Amino acid sequence: MSEEEPEKVDDAMRALLKRSLEEHAPEQPVLREVQRKIRQRSKGKFYGDGWSTTNQRVSYALVAVMMLLVVAIAYFAMGPMGVR
Amino acid sequence: MIDETLAWRDSGQYSVEGLELEAKLIERLIARDERAFNDLVRAYERRVFGLVLRMLGQRAEAEDLTQEVFVQVFKAIGTFRGESKLSTWIYRIAVNLCKNRAKYLRVRHAGEQDQLDDVAERLPPSQARHANVAQVDRPDEAVAGRQVEEIVRRSIAEVDESFRECLILCDVEELPYEEIAEITQLPVGTVKSRIFRGRAQLRELVERKLGEKIR
Numbered sequence: 001m002s003e004e005e006p007e008k009v010d011d012a013m014r015a016l017l018k019r020s021l022e023e024h025a026p027e028q029p030v031l032r033e034v035q036r037k038i039r040q041r042s043k044g045k046f047y048g049d050g051w052s053t054t055n056q057r058v059s060y061a062l063v064a065v066m067m068l069l070v071v072a073i074a075y076f077a078m079g080p081m082g083v084r
Numbered sequence: 085m086i087d088e089t090l091a092w093r094d095s096g097q098y099s100v101e102g103l104e105l106e107a108k109l110i111e112r113l114i115a116r117d118e119r120a121f122n123d124l125v126r127a128y129e130r131r132v133f134g135l136v137l138r139m140l141g142q143r144a145e146a147e148d149l150t151q152e153v154f155v156q157v158f159k160a161i162g163t164f165r166g167e168s169k170l171s172t173w174i175y176r177i178a179v180n181l182c183k184n185r186a187k188y189l190r191v192r193h194a195g196e197q198d199q200l201d202d203v204a205e206r207l208p209p210s211q212a213r214h215a216n217v218a219q220v221d222r223p224d225e226a227v228a229g230r231q232v233e234e235i236v237r238r239s240i241a242e243v244d245e246s247f248r249e250c251l252i253l254c255d256v257e258e259l260p261y262e263e264i265a266e267i268t269q270l271p272v273g274t275v276k277s278r279i280f281r282g283r284a285q286l287r288e289l290v291e292r293k294l295g296e297k298i299r
Contacts, residue, residue, distance in 0.1 A: 009298055013287050014255045016298075020236035021256050023134045028147050030129040031122060034154040041155070047118060 106170055113161045125154050128171070132178050138252050139182040140189070141241045149185050153178045168266045175259075176267045179249055186245060232294070239289035247282030254279045 039047040112120035132153050137146035156177050164173055240248060253264045254275075264279075265272045291297055 009287065010283060012298055013283055013290075016232070016236055016290075017240065017251075017255050017286065020233035021138045021240065021252070023130065024137060024143070025130060026133045026147050026150060027143070028151075030133070030147075030150055030154070031125045033151045034125055034158075035122075037151060037155050038158055046116065046158075 107166070110161070110164060110166065110170060114164070121158055124157070128174060129154075131171075132174065135175065135178055135252070135257060136182055138240075138256055139179070139249060140186060141237065142189075145185060145189065149178075149181055153181055156181065169263075172263055172266050175253075176269070179253075179267055182249070183245070235293045236286075236290055239286055239293060242289055243282055243285050247278045247285060250275050250278040251282035251286065255283075 035047040042048075109120060109124070113124065129150065133146060133150040136149045136153065137143060140146050140149065153174070157174055160177070164170070168176075240252070243251065249268060250264055250270075253259050253267060254261070259267070261272050261275050261279075264270075264275045268275065270278075287298060
């Protein structure tokens with residue numbers, strides 16, 4: 001066996017190993033299960049509400065502003081400028 | 085932000101900007117920002133699952149352990165000192181949990197008979213070896229190639245555990261020796277030696293199952 005051959009064999013083994021252990025995606029949704037486990041083990045301290053477990057990017061501030069707007073519109077609609 | 089952090093990490097460039105991005109992410113994680121943690125899980129779930137599956141070789145166990153890795157990350161993030169990259173720290177948790185789980189599984193399955201068929205018996209060795217090193221364009225060669233890959237998967241499971249973790253981190257995850265040393269908490273010299281010995285052991289196991297030398 002020449003000096004280069006062990007290196008070639010190593011390269012072949014490396015390629016074969018990489019191909020044999022190709023990447024797979026998890027079948028179960030990891031994030032949801034992790035959130036569930038953390039919620040259970042922290043007795044609801046973390047991930048205890050719907051905000052942190054959803055994928056939505058709506059912030060608390062935005063929803064608060066929208067609610068204020070709705071209340072203001074309702075107030076004016078029913079108050080002095082309201083429809084009779 | 086986490087995407088930028090990952091892009092920086094994957095590029096292998098240790099820029100000040102990259103370090104700042106990671107530091108900000110860690111700050112949010114330590115402050116128990118659940119959204120930051122969601123992003124972290126999404127960003128790392130495939131990598132962690134890939135590593136765990138390769139180490140354990142069992143999908144159901146790997147799925148459960150991947151979840152445990154992130155639960156541990158969430159619990160222990162406050163102890164992260166920033167002495168290594170965040171990814172290295174996560175990998176270290178994954179490797180340690182894999183070791184514990186493998187030990188548990190060994191005890192649980194002790195004495196159980198291997199249920200897999202001996203693939204090598206159905207496989208002409210020269211055909212199988214050829215199928216993996218050459219371009220596969222015939223169905224019979226593709227099948228032979230898959231059988232060789234199955235032999236490698238079974239063989240890697242038989243490689244000494246301490247060699248296997250270094251070998252997978254090096255040859256499959258393609259991490260540098262220094263990072264493997266940080267993950268396994270071993271000296272770099274020991275890591276190199278374990279990779280060398282792991283490769284030799286794997287080659288011997290594969291060759292024995294194939295019934296011929298790999299060239």
